[in-house]
Structure formats: structure tokens, C-alpha cells
Amino acid sequence: MKNRAKTQAEMRDRIVSTTMLMHDEKGVAATSFVDIARRAGIGAATIYRHFPTLGSLVAACGAHVWKEMDPPVPERASEIFKDVVGMEDRLHRLVDEVDRFYRRGALRLTAAYADRHLIPELDEFLRAVEAGVAALVREAVKVEALPDAVLQLVIVLTDFPVWTAMQRVAGADLERRRAVARLVGCAIRTAR
Structure with missing residues (x-):
């Protein structure tokens, strides 16, 4: 047996x-x-x-992909920012964490986003990924009292399709990450 x-x-x-x-x-x-x-x-x-x-096959593959990609999860969001004090530093940490994750999973995330509307299990997988990224955003900006619309804008600025589009911007990876952190900072400052 x-x-x-x-x-x-x-x-x-x-x-x-x-x-x-x-x-x-x-x-x-x-x-x-x-x-x-x-x-x-x-x-x-x-x-x-x-x-x-x-x-059922896509879900089984998704379980393996999840382990490989090690996406951010809400339960671990606070530990990522535990030693970061200033808002600017928190935004840089946020963008760096999201960038590392998207680099690890870019190939498979691209495929999942392309077909998410066709296969419910892909949509479920991506909703879990997006929830993890959104939890990082909320943790990064929790020291600010942001209106929901601004919070949603920050979440959008850290979304995978935006990250993918930013890869087409000329310059080094560090420059792109810093540009995204500045964009996020601008979105937050407009709320004040």
C-alpha cells in the first residue's frame, strides 16, 4: 500500500x-x-x-509556485517594518520588498495576470498575492492617517502591472525603485 x-x-x-x-x-x-x-x-x-x-491542476501548481515565490503575506507585514522609523525609509523598504518579490515571481505572475480572467483559481491566487502587497502598503504607511482613496492609490502604485510598466523606464533598478518611492511619497503628501 x-x-x-x-x-x-x-x-x-x-x-x-x-x-x-x-x-x-x-x-x-x-x-x-x-x-x-x-x-x-x-x-x-x-x-x-x-x-x-x-x-484542480492550476491550484496544485499554484501551491508550488507560492512556495517558490514566497510572496508577502499579511501576517508577516509588521516584521518587515519593525526597525524602520521615518516615512521616507518606510517607503523605500516597501518598494524594495515589493520589487524583490516581483523579480522572484515575474515570469509566473505575468502568466497568471494574462489568464486570470479565464481561470478562477488564477484569480484567487492573484487576489492572495495582492492582499499580501496591500498589507505591506498598509503597514508601511500606518503612521500616516491616509484617506482611503490615497491608500488605494498607493496600493495601485505598488501593483504588479505598474511594476512591469516601470521596468520599461530607462535607468538602473535602484533609480526605478527610488522613483516609485518618490511617487508614493507624492501621493501621500497630496493627502495632507
Whole structure:
């Protein structure tokens, strides 16, 4: 019985690994069970036995991606800012943390954002990512009494699509991060 369970776990891991590689290459929605089966050297029926729906397979991949990307989570937001006092320093820490995360996950986040409207599990994954980033923002600016509209603007300025667009701005990474921190600071100052 233990050997059978081990074999099934290995097959699930093989399917998930193959799927993640194909998602990286083709995108999530463009990858079919037949494509995955062909690449993994198994039958499509084997995939369906382990993952009866696309959503269940995407969720399994998402669990692996979550561990790899190590996104910010609300529960750890306060520890990131525990030794940072001034608002300017807090904003720089915020932007640096978000930038490091987006760099780790850029390939997979891009694929997830592209297909989030097609696959509910991708939307759920991205909502969790966005909640973590929003928690970092709230923690970074908690020393200010910001109107909700300004808080939302700051959250938007730290969103992945904005980060992606900022990568097209000429200059070094440090310069881009500092520019975003200044933009966030400007948004906060307009609230005063």
C-alpha cells in the first residue's frame, strides 16, 4: 500500500512539474491536458485521474509556485517594518520588498495576470498575492492617517502591472525603485 501511495505521489509531482514548465513556456490557458500528457510521457487519462479539472491542476501548481515565490503575506507585514522609523525609509523598504518579490515571481505572475480572467483559481491566487502587497502598503504607511482613496492609490502604485510598466523606464533598478518611492511619497503628501 505504501508503494502505491508513493507511486501516486510521484506521478502527481511529475504532472505538476511538467505543467508548471509548460505554463512558463506557453501560458496557463494555452496549455492543454494533452500537451502536458505528451510532454510527461503519460496518457491524458492519467492526468484526469489525479486532477479532474483544470482548476484542480492550476491550484496544485499554484501551491508550488507560492512556495517558490514566497510572496508577502499579511501576517508577516509588521516584521518587515519593525526597525524602520521615518516615512521616507518606510517607503523605500516597501518598494524594495515589493520589487524583490516581483523579480522572484515575474515570469509566473505575468502568466497568471494574462489568464486570470479565464481561470478562477488564477484569480484567487492573484487576489492572495495582492492582499499580501496591500498589507505591506498598509503597514508601511500606518503612521500616516491616509484617506482611503490615497491608500488605494498607493496600493495601485505598488501593483504588479505598474511594476512591469516601470521596468520599461530607462535607468538602473535602484533609480526605478527610488522613483516609485518618490511617487508614493507624492501621493501621500497630496493627502495632507
